[in-house]
Amino acid sequence: xxxxxxxxxxxxxxxxxxxxxxxxxxxxxxxxxxxxxxxxxxxxxxxxxxxxxxxxxxxxxxxxxxxxxxxxxxxxxxxxxxxxxxxxxxxxxxxxxxxxxxxxxxxxxxxxxxxxxxxxxxxxxxxxxxxxxxxxxxxxxxxxxxxxxxxxxxxxxxxxxxxxxxxxxxxxxxxxxxxxxxxxxxxxxxxxxxxxxxxxxxxxxxxxxxxxxxxxxxxxxxxxxxxxxxxxxxxxxxxxxxxxxxxxxxxxxxxxxxxxxxxxxxxxxxxxxxxxxxxxxxxxxxxx
Amino acid sequence: xxxxxxxxxxxxxxxxxxxxxxxxxxxxxxxxxxxxxxxxxxxxxxxxxxxxxxxxxxxxxxxxxxxxxxxxxxxxxxxxxxxxxxxxxxxxxxxxxxxxxxxxxxxxxxxxxxxxxxxxxxxxxxxxxxxxxxxxxxxxxxxxxxxxxxxxxxxxxxxxxxxxxxxxxxxxxxxxxxxxxxxxxxxxxxxxxxxxxxxxxxxxxxxxxxxxxxxxxxxxxxxxxxxxxxxxxxxxxxxxxxxxxxxxxxxxxxxxxxxxxxxxxxxxxxxxxxxxxxxxxxxxxxxxxxxxxxxxxxxxxxxxxxxxxxxxxxxxxxxxxxxxxxxxxxxxxxxxxxxxxxxxxxxxxxxxxxxxxxxxxxxxxxxxxxxxxxxxxxxxxxxxxxxxxxxxxxxx
Numbered sequence: 001x002x003x004x005x006x007x008x009x010x011x012x013x014x015x016x017x018x019x020x021x022x023x024x025x026x027x028x029x030x031x032x033x034x035x036x037x038x039x040x041x042x043x044x045x046x047x048x049x050x051x052x053x054x055x056x057x058x059x060x061x062x063x064x065x066x067x068x069x070x071x072x073x074x075x076x077x078x079x080x081x082x083x084x085x086x087x088x089x090x091x092x093x094x095x096x097x098x099x100x101x102x103x104x105x106x107x108x109x110x111x112x113x114x115x116x117x118x119x120x121x122x123x124x125x126x127x128x129x130x131x132x133x134x135x136x137x138x139x140x141x142x143x144x145x146x147x148x149x150x151x152x153x154x155x156x157x158x159x160x161x162x163x164x165x166x167x168x169x170x171x172x173x174x175x176x177x178x179x180x181x182x183x184x185x186x187x188x189x190x191x192x193x194x195x196x197x198x199x200x201x202x203x204x205x206x207x208x209x210x211x212x213x214x215x216x217x218x219x220x221x222x223x224x225x226x227x228x229x230x231x232x233x234x235x236x237x238x239x240x241x242x243x244x245x246x247x248x249x250x251x252x253x254x255x256x257x258x259x260x261x262x263x264x265x266x267x268x269x270x271x272x273x274x275x276x277x278x279x280x281x282x283x284x285x286x287x288x
Numbered sequence: 289x290x291x292x293x294x295x296x297x298x299x300x301x302x303x304x305x306x307x308x309x310x311x312x313x314x315x316x317x318x319x320x321x322x323x324x325x326x327x328x329x330x331x332x333x334x335x336x337x338x339x340x341x342x343x344x345x346x347x348x349x350x351x352x353x354x355x356x357x358x359x360x361x362x363x364x365x366x367x368x369x370x371x372x373x374x375x376x377x378x379x380x381x382x383x384x385x386x387x388x389x390x391x392x393x394x395x396x397x398x399x400x401x402x403x404x405x406x407x408x409x410x411x412x413x414x415x416x417x418x419x420x421x422x423x424x425x426x427x428x429x430x431x432x433x434x435x436x437x438x439x440x441x442x443x444x445x446x447x448x449x450x451x452x453x454x455x456x457x458x459x460x461x462x463x464x465x466x467x468x469x470x471x472x473x474x475x476x477x478x479x480x481x482x483x484x485x486x487x488x489x490x491x492x493x494x495x496x497x498x499x500x501x502x503x504x505x506x507x508x509x510x511x512x513x514x515x516x517x518x519x520x521x522x523x524x525x526x527x528x529x530x531x532x533x534x535x536x537x538x539x540x541x542x543x544x545x546x547x548x549x550x551x552x553x554x555x556x557x558x559x560x561x562x563x564x565x566x567x568x569x570x571x572x573x574x575x576x577x578x579x580x581x582x583x584x585x586x587x588x589x590x591x592x593x594x595x596x597x598x599x600x601x602x603x604x605x606x607x608x609x610x611x612x613x614x615x616x617x618x619x620x621x622x623x624x625x626x627x628x629x630x631x632x633x634x635x636x637x638x639x640x641x642x643x644x645x646x647x648x649x650x651x652x653x654x655x656x657x658x659x660x661x662x663x664x665x666x667x668x669x670x671x672x673x674x675x676x677x678x679x680x681x682x683x684x
Contacts, residue, residue: 101502106431108397139637154552159604213397234556
């Protein structure tokens with residue numbers, strides 16, 4: 001079991017003929033990811049790594065039964081690409097590019113909610129279900145099938161956590177990169193709920209960092225979950241950050257500091273890890 | 289990216305939001321000339337990209353000629369939170385009956401745009417929001433939804449506006465909201481929105497921040513001279529250098545030079561150093577897939593920083609590759625040379641290749657590597673952090 005992607009996912013790559021698109025298609029295929037096709041408007045009929053290229057996502061769904069998309073396109077094209085995928089019937093969209101305009105992501109999120117689609121990113125390293133599927137730019141070296149799920153905003157921290165879980169023998173069910181952009185397609189609580197419903201996931205490691213409000217949003221979910229959650233927040237010693245005027249303070253209050261995040265999450269029952277090596281220690285104590 | 293008040297005000301004007309008839313000046317001489325031409329009294333407002341300028345003495349009401357002569361040079365000598373004052377806005381003095389707050393921002397938690405209004409404008413607005421939240425009105429909207437006139441009327445009534453003033457308020461609220469959407473703003477704020485003694489609503493201040501990532505579709509802003517800038521605070525010389533090289537970098541007050549991969553571990557690595565009793569000298573982010581040349585520049589910043597005693601390097605190759613990382617370090621070693629101890633670790637994408645490049649170069653020229661300890665996946669990053677802290681304590 002896993003969440004969001006597995007070996008049966010029928011994956012399409014939006015922007016498959018581009019430099020990053022074709023490079024990572026090759027890597028993802030080498031891992032065993034079930035990539036069925038890709039899109040590149042005007043290049044329908046070509047092939048990349050032996051996979052057919054179509055002009056539109058609609059054709060990918062109709063001809064190849066695609067249900068999952070990974071986007072490798074310049075940031076300015078992401079809004080249209082994601083909405084195209086959502087409306088064509090794709091159920092899970094991975095936005096790898098970074099610096100997506102915030103207003104664009106708000107619109108993508110609205111569409112995703114309307115059509116009950118999960119979007120992760122922008123600026124995500126992707127998602128990996130070890131041994132089954134690897135979507136995005138994640139190096140597979142640190143990952144091994146196992147029983148702990150991870151969700152993180154940062155790619156590099158996802159690798160460090162998986163490396164620790166793998167070398168301590170726990171392994172991973174699925175590792176999700178939420179992305180580093182200021183407005184993201186999914187939030188921690190939404191991914192945590194998916195792990196809660198996954199029988200194979202015996203614990204979840206959530207890694208957040210200063211800034212933004214997505215960590216705080218997870219508190220009610222963590223409080224309700226049966227699956228234990230280990231939380232690590234980066235930036236405890238970071239200098240105080242910038243604020244977004246009076247309006248930002250009115251809307252977001254004191255959210256955003258590492259202290260605020262750790263406080264509400266620990267109160268909700270999450271177990272705090274200061275370092276990666278704390279994680280196997282906590283898992284052992286929890287009997288995972 | 290924050291706009292100057294005079295820039296935001298120009299955009300306000302384009303959206304039919306009433307603004308004072310002010311004028312921007314660039315020198316003390318020009319300021320005196322313009323103020324005299326327009327006639328006293330005047331309000332002189334420092335143009336800086338930071339808040340709190342009123343409290344810092346950056347806004348002065350000038351009633352008389354001697355005051356004018358005294359105030360102008362003082363304002364131009366001012367530095368507010370590290371920003372020197374280089375421009376003034378010379379405004380008429382308004383006869384104020386009431387002051388309101390009106391703003392639009394993004395509610396990231398709920399993925400909405402939110403219009404915020406309060407009948408009590410001014411600098412204490414955040415305090416009001418905390419102590420008397422009922423005095424603040426928030427209207428949440430989807431990013432593709434307009435602010436309808438009836439929404440504006442509802443907000444205007446909350447501000448206790450009626451009759452002609454309510455009528456004046458509607459296009460101000462809708463105009464501000466349309467401006468927000470049109471320019472991919474993160475924030476627009478009128479604080480205060482003033483009701484003058486003769487019954488006119490006017491935006492006495494204008495604050496605006498736009499999304500850097502959306503500038504590609506706002507040529508007209510670029511043409512106004514609104515280009516990449518830092519939002520807050522003065523940069524140190526090293527921060528300025530790093531910015532020129534396109535490297536996100538912040539000076540901190542410790543002695544361990546941080547040479548991490550992405551921003552995620554950049555932040556977490558700093559915590560690790562603290563947990564083990566050390567203090568980082570900087571924050572840095574390589575960005576995704578940095579070139580060897582860029583990595584070499586990151587090391588130059590650290591090696592030339594006199595506060596740095598030890599360099600801590602960590603690379604988990606993702607989109608970036610450890611062989612490029614190794615090549616970057618080699619370029620630095622050969623062209624610049626390393627003057628302090630460095631401890632580093634490779635894992636992830638191509639880590640073995642990275643180590644191989646190092647070993648080969650070390651065999652060729654052991655001298656290059658005299659100050660470097662390098663590790664692979666077998667050594668946990670926690671140990672590398674502890675090692676860096678221990679080395680820093682050894683260096684006097």
